[in-house]
Amino acid sequence: MKIFQPKKWQYLFITAFAFFLLESCKPKGTQSAAGGDATKAYVAPGKYDEFYNFVSGGFSGQMSVYGLPSGRLLRVIPVFSTDPEKGWGFSEETKPMLNTSHGFVPWDDAHHPELSQTNGEVDGRWVFINGNNTPRIARIDLKTFRTAEIIEIPNSAGNHSSAFVTENTEYVVAGTRFSIPPDDANGDVPIDSYKQNFKGNVSFLSVDPKEGHMKIAFQIRTPGVNFDLSHAGKGNSHGWFFFSCYNSEQANTLLEVNASQRDKDFIMAVNWKKAEEYLKAGKGRKQAVRYAHNIYSDKTHSATSTIETEITVLDSKELADMVYLIPCPKSPHGCDVDPTGEYIVGSGKLAALMPVYSFTKIQKAIADKAFDGDYEGIPVIKYEAALHGEVQKPGLGPLHTEFDANGNAYTSMFVSSEVVKWNVKSLEVLDRVPTYYSIGHLMVPGGDSKKPFGKYLVAYNKITKDRYLPTGPELTQSAQLYDISGDKMKLILDFPTIGEPHYAQAAPAELINKNSLKFFKIEENENPYAAKGEGQAKVTREGNKVHVYMTSIRSHFNPDNIEGVKVGDEVYFHVTNLEQDWDVPHGFSVKGANNAELLIMPGETQTLKWVPEKSGMFPFYCTDFCSALHQEMQGYIRVSPRGSNVALEYSTGKTPAPSAAKEPAK
């Protein structure tokens, strides 16, 4: 056989041909995105975006806020992780927010933001988000765009199927990803005793309709499965909550293989109205637990952390008619309810089809007792009896589904890296678009509520590779905005995100921006260390504790000269920003401080603790460019050795007479 042996000129030709192919191979997505459609994402300088987009920060522990359609990053809200930029978790006022039953936990993994709802519609008051690692739920107040409350979830580990709300935000839920021995049981047991000792839990936290304060109303004890995601019923299905669960095999090792053995896992349907009845009838069991409940007050500008010690548990095995299981193929991930509340979509991430359940059929199946036996005492509804139908060949690796107002659903496909649009009733696939690359969650504004706003869809991709200029091994994760106003979805923008975006929510700007606070009123400041005017500035000593009641206003601190502090003293700088003007924060930082800066909003008081370890001169200054004389906004604190006789003195603007110059301390 004669083998083709290219000559020199043929090499050149092949190389040129390969180069031509290379050129013609450039990803077309980028080019089409830069074409006509890109104008749809353009928001002119000085103009507002149409939507606020609240995006989980994943392993950053925070939540980011973007404008849509521009993709402009508006704010990163510190939630579960410390943020030295804002002093979050570093100031004395905010440290209690990160307190847990495990002590101060300065990081978490934030997954699923959920806007509060009224009558099933986004109401723009609060956004909840779950901390996955040390199980917590946070509530962010959308007047201040700050974390207002964090509550820990007992009997849980990996709070993943959270923080979704019911139709009127009666409850925000949590479901444990890991089953574990309950907190009041001995956890020091062999891991392979999983089936005997490990239990699952879903938690219902009631939300005070006025203040938003959360309280663990009850937990439902379940078999030892892994809960993944959840969504509330709405409309007809209001009063029910649906949780996806995997690992019905109850494996405790190599879940990659061992949790994929059964053909079907479950969607767990919880009748929470029934649970309320049981609770009222005293059918719950009190359990001794310990969990932190942290609340931030905009009056005292400080947080309190309380360790709570009891919850009420309802047992899914003992209490009938409260919990049912519906078979769902292959390790369901997303569990999404359409705007009418009739259709529940289960997305088995390893399944080749997507089941859509009918709430009406589920109710009929329960009435007819159309069960396939039970799973640890919980009735298992027959798959076909609950099924509206299956979406055939939707794509590979279905994860999450959001909805528009026209009866369409949009599902993210991780393995085949695409968004698939399909009709909820007919189950017909209508359109599909690629994402770059490997989409996780997706979001339509209002897309999990009764009233989706539609218009846009954002894909939150897991892999970025060549979408942006490379930045070494770690790349920002890429979000992609699609116009869904027409029959076909169109990619119009890529934008980078912080951490790892999981779920996101979006609401029309006018629902939120009209309530946005401009500053805190100084006369309402109830921080016990506030100096509400320069006349109240002072420095006091209580033993080795030195309290500096400091004010800041353009462009000086009062006091800005402090003497008489000694090595080993605990110095508390209580800095009150006296400005009453929008967007004039002052910062405060002191040389060698072992924590962070303070960033103090107008009218607010924040406290930095500092323990000087050597004597000398320590300058402090304002870190936030506040005025033309920002660079002059500075001061000194003199630190003397232990036992020094330097008197405690403080001043601003005092010019010493030449003869009054003091000698260095002896």
Added chain:
Amino acid sequence: MKKIIKSLLPMFAFSFFVACNNENKGSNTSGDDNTTTTTSGGQETVQDEESQKDIVKIAVGSKDHSTLVAALKQADYVTALSNAGPFTVFAPTNAAFDKLPAGTVDGLMKADKKNDLQNILEYHVSIGVFKENMMQDGQLIDQANNQKITISKSTDGKITVNGKANILAAIPASNGLVYVIDEVLLPPAKN
């Protein structure tokens, strides 16, 4: 050295051909046919010659798998298998395809048999990494087409798939594992 370049060049050109072809298919799917399983949203177009090779790059680089690669292209499966996975792919050699009755492969490569081709290829893909030491005799593994393969393991650790296919080689990929097998796995008839 020259020899290596000589052998690499056509392969290099071919891999671009694969990538481009798929790209074109991707843009086609925004047309009438909405039920195609994959579109070009995958990493097959990423220019990266340094990272460990993914399953598609391994298949493209193997002279024994040109039939499989052609089939993956025809079934729009290049995108998915370039993505994060993880996958275990049972990759029949050209010789394995040649064992099928004459005309079978050509028949499957026709446009109107695309669903059948996809079904067969998906029957060669598991989502998850199944290493040989994790496999057990009699184990059932779910494949991407929603059907199962059966693993047999002899006492000396030799693996057979569906009682027939032998594993000739195991090649780790960046996004999973490729088992080179000497038979095409035919999905059982669906009821």
